[in-house]
Amino acid sequence: MLLKKLTEAMGPSGFEDEIRNVIREEVTPYVDKHYTDVLGTLICEKGVNKNGPRVMLDAHMDEVGLMIVHVEENGLLRFRPLGGIDPRVLVSKPVQIGPQKRFGVIGAKPIHLQSPEERTKPLSLKQLYIDIGAKDKDDALSAVKLGDVAMFTTKYEEIGDHCAKAKSFDDRVGCAVLVETLKAQFDLPLYGAFTVQEEIGLRGAGPVAYRLQPDIAIALEGTVCFDVADAPGHGQSTIMGKGPALTVHDGQTIANRRFLEFMMSVAEKYSIPYQLRRVKGGSNDYGAIHKVREGIIGGGISVPVRYIHAPTQLISLDDYQNTIRLVSAILTELAKGGFTA
Known part of the structure; x- marks a missing residue:
């Protein structure tokens, strides 16, 4: 299973060789071209000669x-x-x-x-x-x-009511979403960036965004979830099982309102559950991407992860599948001209 392969691979920040090799093997049959930049980010190209906005999907390979x-x-x-x-x-x-x-x-x-x-x-x-x-x-x-x-050393295992536990769902769950997305066909130029060194300062995302010059960029991430007993509503950030979380405000970014509303409208059109990430702490690669060159429009879509940055983490597999659905729907609508950057 893809999530098992990705979460059990080794790849702390700056040492992403093993996880990069696993991902490269998974995506090679589905992309037109792939290569690695000087920092170690794996870049995949698909349909880059098509019309439409150049879209970059980002997920970081490294783990704590x-x-x-x-x-x-x-x-x-x-x-x-x-x-x-x-x-x-x-x-x-x-x-x-x-x-x-x-x-x-x-x-x-x-x-x-x-x-x-x-x-x-x-x-x-x-x-x-x-x-x-x-x-x-x-x-x-x-x-x-x-x-x-x-x-x-935590092994991947499915537990409880359609949940899974493993190490490194931050951000191997985002990597899995990106791999699955690259397997599908979309009528626009698509770039997948599996980046390095996010956990120590979003270091890989800026250079790859500078290189690719996308019109739109979306970071796919595993994000903090604290919906356990006695957690106050304003401190929960996300709720596991309630769908992918869209970033409004975090430590590096205030969401572009037009694009956030576009993503929300797509989720509603396709009947995909979603939620808003409700605390400002932390960030993701979009915090570095959006400041490159003249600025890049986009946002962040995250899978809620309980016990993030701990040896054993927990996700809802429904959230994972709905995130794949939402990313696919957004790309479909972008190809139809549903949003202009």
Whole structure:
């Protein structure tokens, strides 16, 4: 299954080689041309000689991860995060490290040895380490090296009422939406950009938008969802199962009102459920794309992800399928001239 392939592949920010190869293999039969830019973004072209607006669909390949920065004399590994990770969710989690995917577990001082004061405070990054079972520093360095990256080991699984759990739904769910969209035919010039290094500052999206010069760009993303018990309505951002979320305002963007209303009207025309992303925190690649050259019109469409940036994340498969439907409907309407940039 596509979501399983994408979520289980390795690809922390700056180390997207494995996930890029997986995506390239998936899209090659369906696109006219594909290539990689100097930063590592995978660019796919389809029907670029057709009439109509040049549309770029963006989804970032990278996931949050950890980088090994020091090895203690006893063989334990110190690390720093790549992207926004809450250290409180890390202790005891299994990881895979480096190209060889050496198994390790994130450890900390056991509660039996903590002082009463220590027990009242959440663990910080400096109190955590990765244990790979090495007997000493030399043994550890024979298996991993400084600068290696680690990822969580969570496997994809469908659970509950049409839901799925995995690591890296941010943004492998957006990548899956883009792959499925590239399999279809649309009567306009279409570019798919699987970008790099979004989690550390939207770094890959700007250069590819500068290169392609699209008339319209849409970022496909997994976004924060906090619809659990006791969450106030104004702090939920999105609700899982209520459809794809359209960005109104986030940390990098205020939505173009005309294009937002166009996307809403398309969803309503095709009877596709949708919601508005209701908090301003965070962002997605459109935050970098819309500022390129003279400015690029467009927006963001996101799949709600519970427990985002954590080792195990949760989505509704209905939201995923409805996002594919909405993107397809928007491209169909753009090809008919339903919106002028």
